[in-house]
Amino acid sequence: MPHEVRGVVSRSKDAPVTVETIVVPDPGPGEAVVRVLACGVCHTDLHYRQGGINDEFPFLLGHEAAGVVEEVGEGVTDLRPGDYVVLNWRAVCGKCRACRRGRPWYCFDTHNAARKMTLADGTPLTPALGIGAFAEKTLVHAGQCTKVDPAAEPAVAGLLGCGVMAGIGAAINTGSVGRGDSVAVIGCGGVGDAAIAGSRLAGASTIIAVDIDERKLETARRFGATHTVAAREVDVVERVRELTNGFGADVVIDAVGRPETFRQAFYARDLAGTVVLVGVPTPEMTIELPLLDVFSRGGAVKSSWYGDCLPDRDFPMLIDLYLQGRLNLADFVTERISLDDVEEAFERMHHGDVLRSVVML
Structure with a gap:
């Protein structure tokens, strides 16, 4: 059964974002529904809002996220409900010329969910970087879910989903x-x-x-x-x-x-x-x-590109280093906010007042 949840939407170029009802469909083959626990506010989300990525409005923003798998679709064998995951936007295909040459971090045919999340009136949404995680739940390809140690706090773990991993x-x-x-x-x-x-x-x-x-x-x-x-x-x-x-x-x-x-x-x-x-x-x-x-x-x-990372290899390793006290990830989190505070977080980012605002759900 589809889920109705709250999510942050950018409807047009440079317009303030709004929090609206989002319809998340059941997962199709190879897909997963994830309950989002935390999602960082990245400059790429602001680029989407400004029309700097493309013009495929409306966007469902957010992509630096950690959460828990709620449902999986047909054919998904390496995830199950309850798995704690960090979402990634480079789910490798395993079949393209880069993957066949043993360089999957350059994958030229990465996966996203095929089914569309929509607004309540049925308008299809474009999820930021194929994720769309400024929402209570989101639909992604199963390959976009990387299992990590659940001892890592979601506000910290989710940052590996983009900026911290890139650097x-x-x-x-x-x-x-x-x-x-x-x-x-x-x-x-x-x-x-x-x-x-x-x-x-x-x-x-x-x-x-x-x-x-x-x-x-x-x-x-x-x-x-x-x-x-x-x-x-x-x-x-x-x-x-x-x-x-x-x-x-x-x-x-x-x-x-x-x-x-x-x-x-x-x-x-x-x-x-x-x-x-x-x-x-x-x-x-x-x-x-x-x-x-x-x-x-x-x-x-x-x-x-994305720190030339391979999420299944790099995310668990970096989380382990963080839990061992060898990698300072917690200091990247400047503030914890709600979905309703994303527009103000963009303003603070623009003025250089924060390293990372993190939406907690």
């Missing part, structure tokens, strides 16, 4: 940060701080946080930054070189995704160093670099 993965998976490496992270919001935490976890000896906001630089120290650079006051490239014996960092992570920050990242790395772009640019952004500089500096320039 940690940018450092560990994409950037291959190793013991003794030097790392610079440009942009110290949630993703950047997660990249700092991941670099610390990987054993980096020098971790340089770069931002224009002094508050964010102070927060970055809590996650493992050994040095900070106030980008408004100094030449970022020169300062990173000064802090790395004149060479530049082994890995530079751009967690902003703008042409000026990417250029800083490109020139702030050591010869044969690695640049990782994990901040998401907008469609109109372009960059021009001397091709000789691309050639002569060597190394690698990489983009990081």
Whole structure:
């Protein structure tokens, strides 16, 4: 029987979100209904509200979520009601050319639920990143559910569903940060701080946080930054070189995704160093670099999709590290709010007043 629940809906570009009745259908083959316990307010949700992703309104927002499986559809064998899960938006297919080559984190045909959640009048909803978890319940593909240790608090566990995993993965998976490496992270919001935490976890000896906001630089120290650079006051490239014996960092992570920050990242790395772009640019952004500089500096320039993560591999491991006290995830949670507070949370995010607001259900 379909479920009627409350959910946060974005009906049109830049319009304030509303809390409305959502109809969640029974799960179809390969699908699951999940009772949402907590969901982080991510900048991607604000992008949807602003029309920056696509124009497939109305959207059911929310995607950084932890919850409990309530029902499963036909053919689902690895989930059962009562399982505690973190939702992900990269449910791999196992069949595409990336999966067949043993690189499922690049899967080109990820799964989402086929059945549609709707408004009470039957209007189909587009769930943010195929999840739509600013709701009391949501419908997802079973592959979007990753079982983790239920000892992890939902407000913390759900953050692995997007921003925190993107940052940690940018450092560990994409950037291959190793013991003794030097790392610079440009942009110290949630993703950047997660990249700092991941670099610390990987054993980096020098971790340089770069931002224009002094508050964010102070927060970055809590996650493992050994040095900070106030980008408004100094030449970022020169300062990173000064802090790395004149060479530049082994890995530079751009967690902003703008042409000026990417250029800083490109020139702030050591010869044969690695640049990782994990901040998401907008469609109109372009960059021009001397091709000789691309050639002569060597190394690698990489983009990081969702931290190049494999949820079934990475989520349980990171939750275990958190429970062991080796990974500080709890400090990402700035405040706990209700579904009715999401619009105000977007405003606080816009002004840089929070690291993560988390909706509790």
